[in-house]
Amino acid sequence: MIDVAALVERGSRQGSAAEEIARACRDTGFFYVVGHGVDARLIARLEELSRGFFALDRATKSRIRMQLGGRAWRGYFPVGGELTSGVPDDKEGVYFGSELAGDDPRVQSGTPMHGPNLFPDIAGFRESVLAYIAALTELGHALMRGIAQSLDLEPDYFARQYTSDPLILFRIFNYPAVSRSSGAHTRWGVGEHTDYGLLTILKQDDVGGLEVKSRHGWVAAPPIDGSFVCNIGDMLDRMTRGLYRSTPHRAANRTDRDRLSLAFFFDPSFDARVKPIETRNTAEFVDDRHERWDHASVHDFSGTYGDYLLNKVSKVFPQLRREQL
Numbered sequence: 567m568i569d570v571a572a573l574v575e576r577g578s579r580q581g582s583a584a585e586e587i588a589r590a591c592r593d594t595g596f597f598y599v600v601g602h603g604v605d606a607r608l609i610a611r612l613e614e615l616s617r618g619f620f621a622l623d624r625a626t627k628s629r630i631r632m633q634l635g636g637r638a639w640r641g642y643f644p645v646g647g648e649l650t651s652g653v654p655d656d657k658e659g660v661y662f663g664s665e666l667a668g669d670d671p672r673v674q675s676g677t678p679m680h681g682p683n684l685f686p687d688i689a690g691f692r693e694s695v696l697a698y699i700a701a702l703t704e705l706g707h708a709l710m711r712g713i714a715q716s717l718d719l720e721p722d723y724f725a726r727q728y729t730s731d732p733l734i735l736f737r738i739f740n741y742p743a744v745s746r747s748s749g750a751h752t753r754w755g756v757g758e759h760t761d762y763g764l765l766t767i768l769k770q771d772d773v774g775g776l777e778v779k780s781r782h783g784w785v786a787a788p789p790i791d792g793s794f795v796c797n798i799g800d801m802l803d804r805m806t807r808g809l810y811r812s813t814p815h816r817a818a819n820r821t822d823r824d825r826l827s828l829a830f831f832f833d834p835s836f837d838a839r840v841k842p843i844e845t846r847n848t849a850e851f852v853d854d855r856h857e858r859w860d861h862a863s864v865h866d867f868s869g870t871y872g873d874y875l876l877n878k879v880s881k882v883f884p885q886l887r888r889e890q891l
Contacts, residue, residue, distance in 0.1 A: 567599075567793070568583060568586045568590065568597055569599075570708065571601030571602075572601075573708040573709065573711055574601065574708045580711070580712065580721070584712045584713075584715035585716065588716035588717075591713070592810065595811050595812060596795065596796070598796070599709070599767075600793050603701075604701045604705060604794075605701065606792070608697055608698060608701065612738075613769075613828070615688060616738050616740070617826060618688060620740040624644060627644075628644070629686070630642050630684035630685065632661065632883070634684060635661070635681070637677070638663065638666075639678065639883075640661050640663060640682070640683050640684050641684040642659070642660050643658060643659055645657060645658045648756075649882055649884070650754070650758070650882070653753070655755060656741065656753040656818070657739050657740060657742070658739070658742070659737055660684075660737070660738045661735070661736075661737055662699065662737070663681075663735050663736060664680070664699065664734045665699075666680055666682060677836060677872075678836075679733060679735070695736070698736070698828070699736055699830075702736070702767055702830040703832070705767060705794075706767060706830070706832030707729065707732075707832075709767070709796065709832075710725070710764065710832070711724075711725075713810075719843070724764070727838075728835060728840070729832070729834060729835065731835045732832055732834065733831075733834065733871070734831070734832065736830050737831075738826070738827075739828075740824055740826055741755040741773075741775065741817065741824065741825035741826075741827075742824055743819065743821060743822050743823050744820060744821065744822055755819055756816060757816055758779070758814050758815070758816045759814065759815070760799065760803075760812040760813065761798075761799035762799055762800050762801070762831075762833070762874065763799040763831050763834065764799055764802050764833055765832045766796065766797050766798075766829060766831055766832075767796055768795040769795075769828040769830075770789045770795065771789065771826045771827065772791075773819060773821055773823055773826075774788050774821075775817045775818050775819050775820065775821075775825055776789075777815060777816050777817065777818075778797075778813055778814075779813060797815065798812055798813070799812050799831075799833070800812045800874070801834055801864075801871060801874075803865075804840055804842065804865055805840060805842060805843045806843060807865070833875070836870065836872040837872060840870075
């Protein structure tokens with residue numbers, strides 16, 4: 567549990583928070599943050615609106631289905647519509663990102679993952695999502711300042727090199743109760759995986775179900791009121807040559823209540839070429855593909871973050887990827 571208020575406020579104790587982040591990233595790659603400054607009323611309002619959306623019938627939710635989002639890859643998918651390692655997940659969700667107008671150059675050029683969002687016709691939903699994205703983007707910058715300092719880099723290192731225009735991906739997921747689940751106890755809400763980018767900031771409700779793979783096996787990461795759960799992604803693993811490893815995790819709902827999670831991904835810009843950081847704190851690279859869930863190495867690929875991301879996402883939504891080619 568790390569109090570990041572000094573990072574958010576650029577206060578005098580940033581170094582202390584950075585030291586705690588360093589220990590967490592070396593140990594598990596997961597940590598809780600408090601003192602984050604995100605308005606609790608905004609979070610509660612978005613959770614309320616999200617539960618209202620997921621309570622609608624499938625035909626109504628499908629009015630904003632992902633197939634309508636085009637190359638922006640935004641919108642709703644039903645239970646089983648997303649795959650992890652080729653296996654359908656027992657969850658439904660809505661994909662959002664930075665809101666871009668149709669005349670934005672990235673939209674005009676057809677850059678994948680960029681464009682306008684699709685919002686349900688629910689009063690206040692659009693405003694709440696965009697306010698949440700803005701608040702979590704600021705928190706993402708603050709946490710990356712701490713991660714930079716934890717590596718003995720200047721606080722603005724990531725902002726200068728990779729996140730002056732971060733790729734923001736925001737997902738709202740609903741894991742149905744066992745009584746409504748098509749998979750019941752046989753399927754994971756999301757199976758074992760690592761996240762692709764730099765940093766994930768997760769708000770989970772009080773149902774629980776998140777598990778993290780530690781050195782000693784799977785451990786629960788229960789919800790703690792007022793906190794976010796953070797984990798580092800593949801790109802930070804690549805940058806630090808494995809010093810900060812992207813830790814596998816998974817989630818399932820084994821209760822008679824729906825489980826809601828707000829997953830915010832703070833990633834390098836789409837066209838950034840992610841390279842190892844030259845610093846004395848980075849590790850001597852050890853090939854860990856035999857330990858990874860997908861038996862692949864994040865240190866092998868060449869190209870941009872967008873290349874890496876599209877390769878991964880095309881396996882999550884293979885049908886949608888085919889339609890966009």
